[in-house]
Structure formats: structure tokens, C-alpha cells
Amino acid sequence: MKMEAYFSKYIKNALQKNPPGEWMFDLPDECIRLNSGFPAPDLIPADGLKNAVDRLLEEEQDLPLHYVGSPRFDRLKEYIQQRLQEREMKDGEVLVTAGACQGIDLLARIFIDDQTLVAVESPTYMEALEVFQNYTDHFMSIPVDEYGLQTDQLEEVLAERQRNGQRLPKLLYTIPTFQNPTGTTMTTERRKHVLELADKFDFLIIEDDAYGELFFRDQAVLLKAMDRHDRVLHVGSLSKIVAPGMRIGWVNAAPEVITALAWFKKDLDHPFVQATMAAFLENNDMAERLNLLRETYREKRDVMISALKNYMPSSASWYISEGGYFVWVKLSGIDTSTLLPRALDEGVAFVPGQYFFLNEADGKEFLRLSFSYASRDDIADGVQKLANAIEKK
Amino acid sequence: MKMEAYFSKYIKNALQKNPPGEWMFDLPDECIRLNSGFPAPDLIPADGLKNAVDRLLEEEQDLPLHYVGSPRFDRLKEYIQQRLQEREMKDGEVLVTAGACQGIDLLARIFIDDQTLVAVESPTYMEALEVFQNYTDHFMSIPVDEYGLQTDQLEEVLAERQRNGQRLPKLLYTIPTFQNPTGTTMTTERRKHVLELADKFDFLIIEDDAYGELFFRDQAVLLKAMDRHDRVLHVGSLSKIVAPGMRIGWVNAAPEVITALAWFKKDLDHPFVQATMAAFLENNDMAERLNLLRETYREKRDVMISALKNYMPSSASWYISEGGYFVWVKLSGIDTSTLLPRALDEGVAFVPGQYFFLNEADGKEFLRLSFSYASRDDIADGVQKLANAIEKK
Numbered sequence: 001m002k003m004e005a006y007f008s009k010y011i012k013n014a015l016q017k018n019p020p021g022e023w024m025f026d027l028p029d030e031c032i033r034l035n036s037g038f039p040a041p042d043l044i045p046a047d048g049l050k051n052a053v054d055r056l057l058e059e060e061q062d063l064p065l066h067y068v069g070s071p072r073f074d075r076l077k078e079y080i081q082q083r084l085q086e087r088e089m090k091d092g093e094v095l096v097t098a099g100a101c102q103g104i105d106l107l108a109r110i111f112i113d114d115q116t117l118v119a120v121e122s123p124t125y126m127e128a129l130e131v132f133q134n135y136t137d138h139f140m141s142i143p144v145d146e147y148g149l150q151t152d153q154l155e156e157v158l159a160e161r162q163r164n165g166q167r168l169p170k171l172l173y174t175i176p177t178f179q180n181p182t183g184t185t186m187t188t189e190r191r192k193h194v195l196e197l198a199d200k201f202d203f204l205i206i207e208d209d210a211y212g213e214l215f216f217r218d219q220a221v222l223l224k225a226m227d228r229h230d231r232v233l234h235v236g237s238l239s240k241i242v243a244p245g246m247r248i249g250w251v252n253a254a255p256e257v258i259t260a261l262a263w264f265k266k267d268l269d270h271p272f273v274q275a276t277m278a279a280f281l282e283n284n285d286m287a288e289r290l291n292l293l294r295e296t297y298r299e300k301r302d303v304m305i306s307a308l309k310n311y312m313p314s315s316a317s318w319y320i321s322e323g324g325y326f327v328w329v330k331l332s333g334i335d336t337s338t339l340l341p342r343a344l345d346e347g348v349a350f351v352p353g354q355y356f357f358l359n360e361a362d363g364k365e366f367l368r369l370s371f372s373y374a375s376r377d378d379i380a381d382g383v384q385k386l387a388n389a390i391e392k393k
Numbered sequence: 394m395k396m397e398a399y400f401s402k403y404i405k406n407a408l409q410k411n412p413p414g415e416w417m418f419d420l421p422d423e424c425i426r427l428n429s430g431f432p433a434p435d436l437i438p439a440d441g442l443k444n445a446v447d448r449l450l451e452e453e454q455d456l457p458l459h460y461v462g463s464p465r466f467d468r469l470k471e472y473i474q475q476r477l478q479e480r481e482m483k484d485g486e487v488l489v490t491a492g493a494c495q496g497i498d499l500l501a502r503i504f505i506d507d508q509t510l511v512a513v514e515s516p517t518y519m520e521a522l523e524v525f526q527n528y529t530d531h532f533m534s535i536p537v538d539e540y541g542l543q544t545d546q547l548e549e550v551l552a553e554r555q556r557n558g559q560r561l562p563k564l565l566y567t568i569p570t571f572q573n574p575t576g577t578t579m580t581t582e583r584r585k586h587v588l589e590l591a592d593k594f595d596f597l598i599i600e601d602d603a604y605g606e607l608f609f610r611d612q613a614v615l616l617k618a619m620d621r622h623d624r625v626l627h628v629g630s631l632s633k634i635v636a637p638g639m640r641i642g643w644v645n646a647a648p649e650v651i652t653a654l655a656w657f658k659k660d661l662d663h664p665f666v667q668a669t670m671a672a673f674l675e676n677n678d679m680a681e682r683l684n685l686l687r688e689t690y691r692e693k694r695d696v697m698i699s700a701l702k703n704y705m706p707s708s709a710s711w712y713i714s715e716g717g718y719f720v721w722v723k724l725s726g727i728d729t730s731t732l733l734p735r736a737l738d739e740g741v742a743f744v745p746g747q748y749f750f751l752n753e754a755d756g757k758e759f760l761r762l763s764f765s766y767a768s769r770d771d772i773a774d775g776v777q778k779l780a781n782a783i784e785k786k
Contacts, residue, residue, distance in 0.1 A: 003623060003649045006563060006597055008506040008528075011653065044455035049665075053446040062437035065636035098491065101659060113401040127659065134657060135401075170399060204399055230396060243458035245664035256396045260404065264527060266494060266520065270663055271638035272442075 010114065011134070027349055032382035035349040036373035037180070037325055040300075043293060044243050045284065052280035064275030072278035073271065079281050080236070080250050087212075088225040092234065092252040095261050098270055100210050100237035100249040104128050104173075106261045107206055107233055107251065108135050111171055119169040119203070121149050123328075123356030123363060125180045128173055128208065140169060141358050146319050148186025149174055151193040158201045169203050177220045178211035178324025181356045181368035185220055185322060195223070198231040207234045211324035213241055213290055216298040218322070230254040238277065240325065240372075241286075241293060248277045297325070300371040300379060307383035313390060325372035334390065336367040342392060346385040403507065404527070420742055425775035428742040429766035430573070430718055433693075436686060437636050438677065445673035457668035465671035466664065472674050473629070473643050480605075481618040485627065485645040488654050491663055493603050493630035493642040497521050497566075499654045500599055500626055500644065501528050504564055512562040512596070514542050516721075516749030516756060518573045521566055521601065533562060534751050539712050541579025542567055544586040551594045562596050570613045571604035571717025574749045574761035578613055578715060588616070591624040602629045604717035606683055609691040611715070623647040631670065633718065633765075634679075634686060641670045690718070693764040693772060700776035706783060718765035727783065729760040735785060739778040 027033060056064055056072070064070035073096075081094050097103040112118065112135035120129060122141035132139070142154045154172075161168055172194070176186040186194070198205055207223040224234035230253070237249035247270060251261055301320075304327055308318055315332045331339070336352040343350060353366025369386075371379055420426065449457055449465070457463035466489075474487050490496040505511065505528035513522060515534035525532070535547045547565075554561055565587070569579040579587070591598055600616040617627035623646070630642035640663060644654055694713075697720055701711055708725045724732070729745040736743060746759025762779075764772055 003647050003653075007503055007653065008509070010506050011503050011657070038459045041455040044458045046450045046454045046458060049458065050447055050450045054443055057439045057443045061439045062434040062636075065437045065439060065442065065638035066431045067637045070638075098663060105659070110400055110404050113403050116401070131659065239460075243455075243665070244460045245458035245463075245668075247663050247665070254396050260396075260400065264404070266498070266524065270491060270640050270666065272636070272640070273663065273665060275638075 027344070030347060031344065032348045032378045032385065033373050034369045034371075034379070034382045034386070035351045036370055038244065038373045039240060040296065040372055040375075043296060045280070045289075048284050049243065049246070049276065049280055052276050052283065055283070056275055056279040060275070064272050067269070067271060070271060070275040070278075072275040076248070076274050076278040076281070077250075079278065083286075084222075084234075084236075084252060087219075087222055089222055089234070089252065090225070091227075091230070091254075092224065093255050093258040095251045095253075095258045095265065096274060097249045097251060097261075097265070099239055099244070099247040100208060100235045101127060101131070102247075102265070103235040103237075103249050103251040103261075104206065104208070105131050106264055107235070108132055109264050110257070110260045111204065112136050115167075116171065117167050117169040119154070119172040120358065121174055121179065122358065123181050123353065123366070124173065125175060125208065126355045129358065132173065138167070139358055144179060144182050144184060146182075146184050148176060148179065148184050148190055149194065151190045151197065154194065155197055158197065162201070168201050171204050171206060172198070173206045173208065174223070175208040175210070176223050177209060178214060178321060178326075180211070180324070181326050181351070181353075182319055182328040183321030183324050183326045184319050184328075186223075188221060191221065191223055191226055195226055195228075195231060199229060203231075205232045207232050209234060209236045210240055212236070214293060214297055214325070215323040216294060216301065216321075224252060233257065241290065242277070242280070246273050246277055248273065294323075297323075297372060300374075300376055301327070303376045303379045304369060304371040304383060307380045311384045311387035313387070316390075325370050327369045327371065329367050329369060331365055331367065331390065333365070335364050337364070339367070339389060343386055343389040346389045348382040348385040348389070350386065420737070423740060424737065425741045425771045425778065426766050427762045427764075427772070427775045427779070428744045429763055431637065431766045432633060433689065433765055433768075436689060438673070438682075441677050442636065442639070442669065442673055445669050445676065448676070449668055449672040453668070457665050460662075460664060463664060463668040463671075465668040469641070469667050469671040469674070470643075472671065476679075477615075477617075477627075477629075477645055480612075480615055482615055482627070482645065483618070484620075484623075484647075485617065486648050486651040488644045488646075488651045488658065489667060490642045490644060490658070492632055492637070492640040493601060493628045494520060494524070495640075495658070496628040496630075496642050496644040496654075497599065497601070498524050499657055500628070501525055502657050503650070503653045504597065505529050508560075509564065510560050510562040512547070512565040513751065514567055514572065515751065516574050516746065516759070517566065518568060518601065519748045522751065525566065531560070532751055537572060537575050537577060539577050541569055541572065541577050541583055542587065544583045544590065547587065548590055551590065555594070561594050564597050564599060565591070566599045566601065567616070568601045568603070569616050570602060571607060571714060571719075573603070573717070574719050574744070574746075575712055575721040576714030576717055576719045577712050577721075579616075581614060584614065584616055584619055588619055588621075588624060592622060596624075598625045600625050600627045602627060603633055605629070606634050607686060607690055607718070608716040609687060609694065609714075617645060626650065634683065635670070635673070639666050639670055641666065687716075690716075690765060693767075693769055694720070696769045696772045697762060697764040697776060700773045704777045704780035706780070709783075718763050720762045720764065722760050722762060724758055724760065724783065726758070728757050730757070732760070732782060736779055736782040739782045741775040741778040741782070743779065
């Protein structure tokens, strides 16, 4: 029997998309993973989480193992709210989600239908793009430079669409701080500008703040903290600062949005990990932890930038990330997807730029390096191996 | 700003539905919870799970705390596959989900659009119904009796719709074994019949087997094990036999269905709890555990049935469940939703029948009692309190 014949009309397009790069999770052990958006293994608090589970189950027994019932569910939400308040966020309610990705999926579920135009950054986070592509085929992309989203270009495009009577976007998806993949941050001026544009052209903004806490110098003001008209749907996560496998994220938005998201979330909850995370946060000083992360990742970023300077050909250029996990490299005249197999032969992996663009060809000369997962020695070695692969072309 | 104005056209109907009965989770401590579909607190293996986490994190350190990487993810899937094979299921692939509920939601996501007619049992599991209502407004319901879904009536209705040129259902949702809420089980003859009807009228069947392992006498053959033409989409869960808060469920279906479900599942995964469950299953004898659960719940069922016989008025009747968690009671001439506040005053909670019907009025004289959560003493007391509330009407 052909099961495809029974599929919903909504999903047929989505399934024709390219599957994500499974190769990334199937690399030989000795390969240096400059592709990996994982946190550093030694910064994952395995012991702290083990202690948290021990204490949780000794104190609460079966409570966190039912559908609802642990007092720590509320405490986790309170922690997240308090942390957001410290970051100048005054309004909005919090819904805890299974990672930022569930937050993005639920937002797509309630705001996007097959007629919705979604504006995205170019390049952007591929998994968010894939989620949106499950709901609509209508996208427009606006380039990012070293100061983040180019809001002047956004304004131009929107004004032109308006003049021509074309449909306007209902949603803009942005990672304003330490963007994935470019590592760049939207300036305060551009943040103000994009909020003005949201009012003027009547769209909502999904602010994906997965990396915002990992600044090496200055903390950026959250878009949501500058939002005066409930335009911003803020998505955050503990994946990059505690552990992705716990799948703890959140959405902060206007109460009626949270009510709608909660309706569609239903039982797709995860009481045990929520209670465990609350127990972990009780006994671990997050400020101290964040300082350690910032320092460690800053050092790793420095190692990567030095290695790039030392080993890369003069045709290569990159942004110097001031936070987050990534460095975005341009290799003029080189197709990075054909470079990848040669790099893997040398023993280093990266993510070719094509994965981050709606129009894959736009990513041809780019690649994303991550300094989060590999050790400092491996970062330096890995960049050298990458340079070798480029030379052998 | 009115956020509702931005919501997708798909969700506007869904949000007008009644929210689920939040009162159920906000009862005074002393209230006897014959409403609760939770497992018995003393049967939740809190210690076993604590030990599993300890061992997991000692052996694997950060591995189960990343997005992917723990060898135990595959082992959990293998355990589930093996268990299904022991239950005579030969075909199909497994996708691990965040509880049965995510499985049902993902199936709805790939099969249901706004034109899809879904057939459901009457009464049925309210949360599944709510999930389907997020995708379509077209339902038909077929009554359940003590032998499960009335397949003769299903055939009649389908034949009549076909004669009249009306749309036929694409999906039937059934809980064939120890149904929620009736506790009844579809006979083997009816199982064969419903599979024949699926072929004849060309529909798929979601088999929700949340309670199938909890038999007190005989094990029913899975619909999926009898399925010869990939008609059955089997959904299972460890929620009722290990712990709901771990959120481990699965879908077993044809490979192309699993591929599509996995696409929409994406990062809505939960590596840490999957690896923890695999570690738990390594060190705990599930056959032994299941025997303990069957014996304990059978005794509790007996206590409830005795108490019903002792205390209920002669106008009351019920099915004797041969497994699962629930007893379905009919109180002729009594509106169970107006009975509820009086029962709460007496100190006992139940779920009024209206929650389980598409047409709420059909549930007026029914209520669902659960013998899973309360202790044996409380079950007997609770039924007596319920009888008191009925007398005071």
C-alpha cells in the first residue's frame, strides 16, 4: 500500500525537502568536529545533574514522574522569569518548552498557514527554516552583515512590496545576538529600527535568543525588552548553557499567545526533566557557571581566530564573533560543499554554507565553524587541516 | 494589540473549544482521586530511575546530555521493537516519541487536514479528540459496548455514507484494549471485522495501546499484529507501566510513515529521558514488573467493583474491566456533571461522562472511575462517598 497517498495536503511539499545533513552525526571518532553546535563536553554538568536527580527523587519520590504534580515545575518557570527580568524584560508570560525548537514549532503552528509570508535572515538557522517550511512555502530573506540584520534593506523590500500591492510578511524570524551561523549581533540602532518596521508594516518578530547569555564583552539588550507593542515573541533555551539533551527552552510572549501555545503543546511536556532542571538550578550558581562558559568559549574563539589568521589563504575572510558558538568564514572562489569531502579526508568537519540559505547557491563560498565542541588544541589543528584541504583543491 | 488577529486560520476553531478540566489537578489533598488516570504512586519506580540516572551518567558522562550521541537511544528503540515482536508484531518500524500523545499529534499532523473525516469511538479518550480537533472539524463517532467498538454499526454508517456519496473517513482512532474510558476490549471477531472494513472502505486505523500490557486475565492480540496491509498505525507508551513523567511512547507503522513522522518530530526529542529509560530497562525485569502491576491493579479493580456492588443505588450499572485503569459507570436519570460538585464536597472526585463524547450530552448519565491511583482503602471509601453524593441529590 502506498502510504503517501494518505498524507495530508499540508505536508506533501515539506517531505520533498532535503533531509538534514545526517553525515554530521556519523563522523569517525578521530575527526575534529568544527561542524558541531554542541556545547563543550567538559562544560556539560553531568555530575550536577546526577546530584539533582538524586535529590529530586529522594525529596519528591513519584511526584516528578507523573504528568503533573512536582512543585518544581513552577519553580523552573519562576527561575526563567526572574532571569528574564534581570535582563530588563518587563512584560510577557513564560511557557516552558522542550527546547527552543518546540517553541519555534509551536509558534509556527499558531501563526503560520499556507498563505503566510515569513521573513528570515540570510543566512539563518537551518532547523528553524525547516520548521517554517512545514507550514508555508512563502519566504523572503534579508541579508545579515557584521552588524546583524540589514534593516534598511528590510525596509526597502517591505516598502516596495507595499507599493506593488504584494503580500507583506506576518512574521520575521531573527537571531539578533551571536547569530547562527554568522556569529554577528544586531546593533541597538537596528533593533530599534526593526521594531519600528514591525509597527509600520504590521508584523510579529520571533526573537531566537539561544546564545544571548554567552557574550564575551558586552551584553546585548533583548529585542523583547525594547518591545512596546507585544510584537516580539521571545524564544530562549538552556541548551547552550546547561545541556541540550535536557531539552529545556521557553517562549516569552503576550498572555493570549502563551494560552494558545499551551493548548497546542498539551501533553508534549516533560515533567521529569523540568523538575530535574529546577533541582539543578537550586544548587548551582548560574552566574558563576555563565562566567566560566563565557571565559572558556572566549578563549576557544581566540584560538580559532588565531588559527584562521595563521593558516587560511589570503582569499579567506571571517567575522570576529563577540559571543556564541560560531565563526562564519568566506572562501572566495571556493565551493565549500565540494571542499567538505576533502576536509573530512584531512580529518576535520565543518558545515557548508548552503545549509543556511533559502537559495542554497548563495551559500556556496561560505562555511560555518564552531569553536564550542572541540578542545583548544583540536580547534587549532582542525583549522590547519581545513587550510590543507583548501590548498589541495 | 489583539494577538488573536495574527493567529493562523487553522487554529481559530481549535481555540474556541473548551479547555480541559483544570479542576482535576487542583483538588484538596484529602480528596480521593477516583478521577486520576495516574499510575499508583507506590508503583512508580523512583529508586530504579534514580539508579538508572546514576549509572547512565557515570558510564556515559556528557553523551546523553547532547542532542544525539548516547548508544542507549538505539537500545531503547530495540527494547520496544523486541517487546512488540514478543506480542506477535512482525512488521513496521518504531519511532520513539514523547509519550503516546506526541505520537498521536504527529500522526494527526501528517494525515489530517481541514477536509479529513476522522472516525472515533463513543466515548473516547478526550485528549486524543482534542488533538484531532486541532486539525479538523469533521468527525463521526461509533458507539462502544462491552465488546468494544461496534463494528456492525461502523459498517452500516460507512455503507450508508458511501451510498449517499458522502465523504468517508480517512482515519479511525480506537483504543481496542481496556479502552479509556469504558475499560472494555474489542473482541477478536470485531478486530478482524474492523480490519476488513478498513480495506473495504479504505481507511487507516490508529491503534492506541496505552493499556494493553495491563491485562488481568487474557492478553488481547494487537490490531497491528493482525494487520496485513499497513492499515494500522500502532501507538504505545511506557507511561502506564513505568512512569508518565518520563514521556516515553512510540509509533509503530510502515517505514514511509515513520520517515514522515520523524521529519515533523525534528528536535522535539528528549535524549536524556530516552537514555535514562534504556538504562532503567537494562537493570529491571519488565516481565516481573508487569506481573506486579497486573496483580496490584486487578486487586484494586476488585475492591472498586465490590464497593460499587455494596454502595451504589440499583439504578447504577458498570462494565467489569479486565485490565487497564478504569471502570465506566452509568447512573440512570442522574446528570453526572451536576453530581460532581456534590461528590467533591463529600471528598471524592470522578470524571463526568461529558468529557469523553463529541456530543457532550451523550455523556450525561456516565462517569469514569479510576482504580489506578487511589489506595485500596481509599477506593472503597471513595465509592461510598460517591454513593452518599448520589443519595443527597
